[in-house]
Amino acid sequence: xxxxxxxxxxxxxxxxxxxxxxxxxxxxxxxxxxxxxxxxxxxxxxxxxxxxxxxxxxxxxxxxxxxxxxxxxxxxxxxxxxxxxxxxxxxxxxxxxxxxxxxxxxxxxxxxxxxxxxxxxxxxxxxxxxxxxxxxxxxxxxxxxxxxxxxxxxxxxxxxxxxxxxxxxxxxxxxxxxxxxxxxxxxxxxxxxxxxxxxxxxxxxxxxxxxxxxxxxxxxxxxxxxxxxxxxxxxxxxxxxxxxxxxxxxxxxxxxxxxxxxxxxxxxxxxxxxxxxxxxxxxxxxxxxxxxxxxxxxxxxxxxxxxxxxxxxxxxxxxxxxxxxxxxxxxxxxxxxxxxxxxxxxxxxxxxxxxxxxxxxxxxxxxxxxxxxxxxxxxxxxxxxxxxxxxxxxxxxxxxxxxxxxxxxxxxxxxxxxxxxxxxxxxxxxxxxxxxxxxxxxxxxxxxxxxxxxxxxxxxxxxxxxxxxxxxxxxxxxxxxxxxxxxxxxxxxxxxxxxxxxxxxxxxxxxxxxxxxxxxxxxxxxxxxxxxxxxxxxxxxxxxxxxxxxxxxxxxxxxxxxxxxxxxxxxxxxxxxxxxxxxxxx
Numbered sequence: 001x002x003x004x005x006x007x008x009x010x011x012x013x014x015x016x017x018x019x020x021x022x023x024x025x026x027x028x029x030x031x032x033x034x035x036x037x038x039x040x041x042x043x044x045x046x047x048x049x050x051x052x053x054x055x056x057x058x059x060x061x062x063x064x065x066x067x068x069x070x071x072x073x074x075x076x077x078x079x080x081x082x083x084x085x086x087x088x089x090x091x092x093x094x095x096x097x098x099x100x101x102x103x104x105x106x107x108x109x110x111x112x113x114x115x116x117x118x119x120x121x122x123x124x125x126x127x128x129x130x131x132x133x134x135x136x137x138x139x140x141x142x143x144x145x146x147x148x149x150x151x152x153x154x155x156x157x158x159x160x161x162x163x164x165x166x167x168x169x170x171x172x173x174x175x176x177x178x179x180x181x182x183x184x185x186x187x188x189x190x191x192x193x194x195x196x197x198x199x200x201x202x203x204x205x206x207x208x209x210x211x212x213x214x215x216x217x218x219x220x221x222x223x224x225x226x227x228x229x230x231x232x233x234x235x236x237x238x239x240x241x242x243x244x245x246x247x248x249x250x251x252x253x254x255x256x257x258x259x260x261x262x263x264x265x266x267x268x269x270x271x272x273x274x275x276x277x278x279x280x281x282x283x284x285x286x287x288x289x290x291x292x293x294x295x296x297x298x299x300x301x302x303x304x305x306x307x308x309x310x311x312x313x314x315x316x317x318x319x320x321x322x323x324x325x326x327x328x329x330x331x332x333x334x335x336x337x338x339x340x341x342x343x344x345x346x347x348x349x350x351x352x353x354x355x356x357x358x359x360x361x362x363x364x365x366x367x368x369x370x371x372x373x374x375x376x377x378x379x380x381x382x383x384x385x386x387x388x389x390x391x392x393x394x395x396x397x398x399x400x401x402x403x404x405x406x407x408x409x410x411x412x413x414x415x416x417x418x419x420x421x422x423x424x425x426x427x428x429x430x431x432x433x434x435x436x437x438x439x440x441x442x443x444x445x446x447x448x449x450x451x452x453x454x455x456x457x458x459x460x461x462x463x464x465x466x467x468x469x470x471x472x473x474x475x476x477x478x479x480x481x482x483x484x485x486x487x488x489x490x491x492x493x494x495x496x497x498x499x500x501x502x503x504x505x506x507x508x509x510x511x512x513x514x515x516x517x518x519x520x521x522x523x524x525x526x527x528x529x530x531x532x533x534x535x536x537x538x539x540x541x542x543x544x545x546x547x548x549x550x551x552x553x554x555x556x557x558x559x560x561x562x563x564x565x566x567x568x569x570x571x572x573x574x575x576x577x578x579x580x581x582x583x584x585x586x
Contacts, residue, residue, distance in 0.1 A: 069224075071203025072166045073187055074231030076180055076194070078240040079273075079452045084180050085194065087166040087187075091145040093136040097129045100159030109151035110136075110160070114144055136160075138185050139167040168194075172240065174282040175247050178298040179238060179274075179450070182285040191296060193234065193450060195398050203231040235452045237273035241564050242266055242557075246276040249556040250534070254280040257517075257539035257549050263300035264553060265433040266561070267531045269522070271456045272437065272446030274395070275530070277301075277430070301395065304403045304426035305516045305535055308500030308546070311384075311422045312368045313471050314435065316356060318383040320467045324374045327357045327470055333366040340414045345369050345421075361477040363484050363499065365421045372420035373413075380419065381408035386445070386462045387435040389427050393448040403427045422502055433533035436497075436520045439475070440528035443468035472496050472525050479521065488521050488551035490558045492569035497521025497554065499546035504538065514538050519550035523558055524570040530561060 076085035093114065100106070102125055111118040114137050121136075128134045140148075145162065152160055168183045170176070181192020189198035206228030246264045254262045259280075266276040283295040297303065319325045336350030351362050359367030372380055384390070390405030404426045411419065418424045427435075430448065438445045443463035446456070463471075475496030479488045484499045500518035503510040520533040534550040543549060562569075 069206035069208055069228045070165050071205050071228035072230050073168065073183070073203060074201040074233045076201070077233060077235045078176075078238045078243075079236065079275075080239065080241075081235075082240045083171055084176050084236065084238070084240070086169050086171070088169050090139045090141070090165055090167045091162045092138050092165045093140060093148065094161045094163050095125070095134050095136040096132050096159040096161075097125050097134060098132050098159070100125065100157070102126075106155055106157050109155055110148065110157070113148035113151050114140065139165055168285075170285045172243070173286060174284045175243055175278075176238065176240070177282050177285045178279045178296075178300070179236070179243075179277050180285070191398070192298065193236065193397075196396050197234050201231045201234055204229040237268070237271075237275060237449055237452045238277070239275045239564075242276040242561055243278065245557045245560050245564075246532075247278040247282075249553045250278050251280050251282075252556075253534075253536055253549065253553045257536060257541040257543070259536045259540065259549075260538040261299060262534070262536040263303070263429045264532065264534045264557075265300050265430050266557070267433050267437050267448075269437055269440040269528045269531055270446075271449070271453050272434075272459070273449050273453060274430070277450075298397065298399075299537075300429040301393075301397050301400045302428070304401050304428050305518070305537075306423050306425065306502045306505060307427050307432055308422035308502030308516070308518055309363045309365075310432060310498050310500035310518050310520050310533075310546075311425075311435075312363065312420070313360060313439065313475060313498055314383055314387060315368050315372050315380060315420045316360060316474070317439070317463050317467050317471050318379055319356075319371050319374060320470055321463055322375055322379065325356050325371060327474060328355045330355050331359055331364075331367045331370055333359070333364045333370075336366070338366045338369060338417075340369075340417055343414045345417055357474045357477060360474040360498070361480075361483050363478075368420045369417040372416060377408040377411045377416050380416070381405070381411075383462075384419075384425065386460075387438060388431055388445065389425060389435070393428075393430055393434055395430065395448045395450050397450065401428055403431055422500060426505075429533050429535050432518070432520050432535075433531055436522060436533065437531045438462050439468050439471050440522040440531050441468070472522070472528070475521070476525055484545075484547040485519060485521070485551040487547060488519060488554045490523060490555055490562065492571055493523045493558070493562060493567075494525035494571050495521055495523045495555075495558075496525050497551070499551060501544060501546045515544040517544055517546040517549035519546050519554055521551075521554050523562070524567060526570040529565070529567050530558065532557065 072087040075083055078084055102122070107118060107121055111121045116137065151157065166187060168187065170180060179192055181194035182190055183194050184190050189195035189201065194201065207225040209225055246266060250262050250264045261280050263279045264276070265274060267273065268275055277300050279299045281295045331354050333347060333351045333354055336347045338345040345365050347364050347366050351364050354362060354364060354367055356371065359371065384405055390403055392400055392402045406424065415424055434445070434448055441459070442465045443461055444459040445462045446459035475498060476494060477483050478485045478498055479495045480486065485497055488497050489495055497520055502516050502518070504514040504516055515538065517536040517539055518534065522528045522531045532554050534553045536549045539549045
């Protein structure tokens with residue numbers, strides 16, 4: 001019975017079990033593989049054909065970068081092609097604080113290579129640890145760059161990169177600092193012609209496309225997108241040789257006379273070009289720039305002074321134009337004191353009877369006051385305006401001062417007098433030089449230019465030819481043995497000029513013992529080529545008259561300037577020039 005049950009159970013199990021259906025399995029596997037193939041093929045088609053542009057763009061966004069190619073700044077040259085400002089390639093150190101391992105060895109090596117205090121380096125990296133790009137050091141020297149690269153390779157430092165930039169270099173240093181100026185860390189002009197002609201000098205950066213890896217390292221240069229366009233060169237009117245002469249003599253005069261400072265300008269009479277412009281104190285644009293006492297200020301353009309007796313020739317010129325006087329018209333300056341209301345006009349000495357030429361030769365305040373009073377106040381005012389006083393010279397220099405010239409409607413009789421001998425108005429050294437260039441150019445005022453000009457500008461007539469030449473003859477007597485500026489004489493050349501010694505204006509009036517010593521002159525008088533104005537600020541070496549302090553600077557510069565420019569001598573006979581009208585009238 002038991003065996004029958006067992007057989008029955010086995011039969012039921014046998015009936016339930018059947019051999020595997022391998023065909024259905026094959027079909028299932030084939031279906032899965034076919035679906036996978038279709039998915040892979042479809043995905044490949046979708047990505048390779050349909051989404052190619054999109055995916056390529058996404059890949060480029062992650063790994064393809066556009067890198068700037070720096071463009072160097074244009075050179076600044078003197079009129080003879082001598083470089084005054086050039087750009088040299090240097091390296092800038094870029095760091096990725098996220099990648100840079102700040103181990104002691106790494107930081108010590110970087111600090112030593114860059115000449116950077118270790119604490120400062122560590123602090124800078126810690127403060128910007130969340131950033132992936134910082135400037136570690138801008139425009140380092142080539143030797144520092146080499147030392148840093150050696151350390152990077154030796155220690156396998158990651159997260160540091162060199163970027164090529166340009167650094168400005170000024171071969172003439174402090175000699176031309178006030179004219180040329182300087183640029184900042186981003187190579188943008190900050191002072192001088194670097195600032196006023198910044199757009200002209202600045203180049204346009206180029207670009208190249210590179211492939212970078214996930215660590216922001218350049219793997220491959222793909223293509224140049226655009227080439228860099230360098231800045232344009234700028235040719236100044238400055239003659240570096242004359243600039244050196246003027247700078248050397250001005251510095252020597254400031255030191256000798258224990259002065260606060262000074263400035264000097266040399267102009268080309270025929271073109272209005274500035275051949276030299278110097279100031280004391282100066283600074284070195286290549287090093288750390290020190291602006292104490294206004295060292296970085298171009299005083300010849302930005303600072304003004306009361307010109308003192310240097311304006312007297314223009315008063316006489318105005319009177320000659322109006323024919324109210326001639327060079328020989330007698331002027332009584334006795335007794336050396338002139339009362340004007342509650343005020344007094346004084347001469348250094350009682351010159352007694354002089355003629356108009358003698359008034360200039362002896363620099364008589366009383367004489368020029370009486371000449372000024374022969375004309376309406378408006379006439380003197382308009383003369384000063386036509387000469388450029390109270391107006392910008394048009395040099396284009398940043399922060400140029402126009403000076404001050406009060407309107408004639410506000411003058412009283414005493415102001416009419418003081419304005420005739422240089423008090424009550426203010427001018428820059430450049431403005432004074434431009435005014436004297438009018439007399440040197442036969443009465444024509446030409447625009448000032450710091451840029452070399454090809455063709456002399458026509459200019460604007462201020463005085464007639466006859467008036468200008470008559471004034472030059474008077475100015476020649478000032479540089480004679482009987483004038484106030486005999487120390488301005490240059491052997492072999494006819495020189496004309498005028499001294500000025502003005503008390504320095506301070507808050508509330510004038511300082512009792514502070515002066516500005518001035519001289520403006522020209523040569524050779526037979527055919528003037530050069531005009532120079534010199535101002536020495538607060539000489540304290542015992543003398544302060546313009547004829548003793550400023551005039552010698554003119555002579556020292558011009559002795560070499562005429563040789564450098566091959567200006568032939570015009571004083572054929574030895575001895576003093578013609579001094580008609582200098583002797584007192586009877």
